[in-house]
Amino acid sequence: MSEIAIFEGASGEIQVQLGQETVWLSLDQMTQLFGRDKSTISRHVSNVFKEGELDRKSVVAKNATTATDGKTYQVDHFNLDVIISVGYRVKSQQGTRFRQWATKLINQHLTQGYTLNQQRFEQNAQELEAALILIRKAAASPDLIVDTGRGLVEIVSRYTQTFLWLQRYDEGLLNEPQGQPGGTLPSLQQAREALAHLKYNLMEKGEATELFAKPRGDGLEALLGNLDQSVFGEAAYPSIQSKAAHLLYFVVKNHPFTDGNKRSGAFLFVDFLHRNNHLINKQGQAIINDTGLAALTLLVAESNPKQKETLIRLIMNMLTPEENK
Secondary structure: EEEEEEEEOOOEEEEEEEOOOOEEHHHHHHHHHOOOHHHHHHHHHHHHOOOOOOHHHEEEEEEEEOOOOOOOOEEEEEHHHHHHHHHHHOHHHHHHHHHHHHHHHHHHHHHHHHHHHHHHHHHHHHHHHHHHHHHHHHHOOOOOOOHHHHHHHHHHHHHHHHHHHHHHOOOOOOOOOOOEOOOOOOHHHHHHHHHHHHHHHHHHHOOOOOOOOOOOOHHHHHHHHHOOOOOOEEOOOOOOOHHHHHHHHHHHOOOOOOEEEHHHHHHHHHHHHHHOOOOEOOOOOOOOOOHHHHHHHHHHHOOOHHHHHHHHHHHEEEEEEEEHH
């Protein structure tokens, strides 16, 4: 019993508990409703059960109620079936009006509840479809190799688990998880030094040229500053997961470097998680492996800017432990 509705009758207002697809009144409230003394209403209620008209277990529930002495007591509340039965026994016009009102209220509650759930489900389905479209597009990319393909399969699997988990609790498909607050971004100098080290190693292997990670204007500085900004005194990106997801997305999509934006974005993404002790989970396993990282980076690169929020939530859900969602 979580919602309260107000019935306005001849005897004044009555607060009605609404829950379990019915309404509930205490004995005192039924006394007020029907305009009869408590002993009369109590006798009728007892007869309803004594005569086997209703099963007490299914129509009576205890609910915490604060009495006039300020103390809280567990009080029996009776559902609409009992209220209607008592109403017919006392032949109260007020009871008839209440029955009509309560039936209409329940019908509205069920209809509106269904409508809201249906809208939420349709929104979830649209989110799922958008994510799968991204994956299909990435799968068709000429940059895709076998290992990255396995990474895409892993993303689909983990994404589906997230979808089912959230649906099970009747939440939005890609609701932004709470995550872990904080997250320290590298300074511009630290980011440049880390990328310079990566560039050196790649050039040693013949996998990069001098153009790799070469800055285009102040793109990287602006990007890091944006991620570290505050709005009305609150962090714009308040969690490790949020900063990580946006860091990967902005580097890949904003092209702050002349060449190697995808690899630079993936590297800074992992570097940030490592700096904040979030690269390995409590079970000692990597939050995301190499193939998963390659697939995720490709997914960002192939995505439409209109799908940004879907992609950001996907990344955040993948980085967030179940207990923090």
